[in-house]
Amino acid sequence: MDFGSINPVLLIASLMVASTPILLAAMGELMVEKSGVLNLGVEGMMIVGAISGFIVAVETGSPALGFVAAAAGATVMALLFAVLTQVFLSNQVATGLGLTLFGLGVSSLMGQGYVGIRPPASPRMEFFGLSDLPVVGPIVFNQHPMVYVSLALVAGVWWYFRSTRSGLILRAVGESHEAAHALGYSVLGTRFAAIAFGGACAGLGGAFLSLVIVPQWTEGMTAGRGWIALAIVVFASWRAWRVLLGAYLFGGVTVLQLNLQAAGIAIPVELLSMSPYLITILVLVIISSDKRRAAASAPASLGRPFHASS
């Protein structure tokens, strides 16, 4: 098949960028769900992160501080969710949906004075000439710092679940909060930390949109990416590497279909535009189709409220 003017190297480099917001948000949500909490407010936390990061980056001139503020802003949102669901035992699904609506509203309020402003440029990394190497240069050595952070996050989360005591406790809390509680572990403490981590990651993902990909503040700019992140966590059967696969697959097919159109390849556009959703779901369903393991993959206490007296 002739791919015309598409350059595969540029394609891979840009798919990594396009996938990063979803990957960041999904890694955060993976941590939250592993601790047994379902936070449907990813979209709301992302967009609050996007505007918090944007405001601080514009005011200070530093994209790095912007990302810090994005993580902080979204964490505040996440902690609000944590207090409501963990302390006051409100329904997690309803509270998460509320968080999304609240986030969309509060972000457009915060962004009132920031429409139409250009944020400070956030440069890509340069590695002493390595960035000019053919093929690997643009893909490996010339990305935005947050792309490396997101990849490090995948490795870190995987290692955390697999090899650390604290990761084991978090998984125990997610599987059976009564048992973990009986053993003397702090269910609330663990879940608060996980929810805060999830918020910070979602915030970074949002700021990556408003500071790097777009880069501009527009209301509602996350346009459903938080929901995609949620879906990817489920289809990835709660495994870190599969989340990476799912996010890159989704971002990759999205970028590929746009490139195929730009190159004028004669494939029906209807097929191309639904392909990201179809292919991502298909691949993840196939790799998680082993019934014996699939049943065990969802955290057993996911979405169930916990109170120490029960």
Added chain:
Amino acid sequence: MKKRTFLAATLAATMATGAFADGHEPVKVGFIYVGPIGDGGWTYEHHQGLLAVEAEFGDKVETVYQENVPEGADAERALTQMALQGADIIFTTSFGYMDPTINVAQKFPDVKFEHATGYKRADNVSTYSARFYEGRAVQGHIAGRMTKTNKIGYIASFPIPEVIRGINSTYIHAKKANPDVEMNVIWVYTWFDPAKEADAAKALIDNGIDVVLQHTDSTAPQAAAAEAGVISFGQASDMAEYKPAPRVSSIIDNWGPYYIQRVRAVMDGSWESVDTWDGIGPGMVEIGEITDAVPADVKAEAEALRDSIAAGEYSPFTGPLNKQDGSAWLAEGEVADDGTLAGMGFYVEGITGEIPN
């Protein structure tokens, strides 16, 4: 049964308050927006129209609006709610609200509806649109003259006549200005998704395109064009923050005068169902400043083209023109009629790719 009685009662109550509103209360004007008013493009300009209505009539009007209303069934709910709240006239500002507007208008015969860019009318439903394709002709000319790679790219939203007209008009005039020009179209199936629009712009640029045109509502493609050093055009709104480059010109929708005229018609009782389709001449479409990034001779040509369209001397769809499959459409000197334009579902000769169904 109960449900139906309740509905009937609500309807009766609404009509009662509606009648009451005619005499004493301010005229209530409603707007349904497809995006957020901060999109910097399409919805932003409709909201400017709302503000113009408020400035014109002061406390004689009361305005309400709802942002981010999805096209389709949910729009019907939003419209019904607005009608039940006592709106006297409701502007529905996106193509996808066409059927919901007609459906809700049947249930509220005393409320006036105005649907933008559609073609279905009723006794209490008017349609209005702007001849954006006139502006596209000017952009196409600049694009054809400015491209160095002879490849220009177009980010399209949905395959509806309005968008297809814009693509055709752009291509015809780019080709006239530069016979070697090629145009690639990307369909993104959204009016507003900044990240996807940015990705689409990047995909075009990665494929060697150096002029980006857009028929989507956000400024994200402008930012992508700025980063890559190619040129672009403001869409729906001036997008002046990207002057002088990448944004070298723009199409500005100016809805304020129309909205004021229609609200006044409701006030003095002269409102009738009409179909309005105005272009550069009456001022509904404006061409934003052509910046110095464009050479002076190109700018002069573009302005001459704009002025001849405004004066009614030239129509962007003037023959000889063939359809994409090579069959004849317009003979030498023949001008396309509004009926064909309103339902345009084909590319003109020379554009590659197919229109999705």
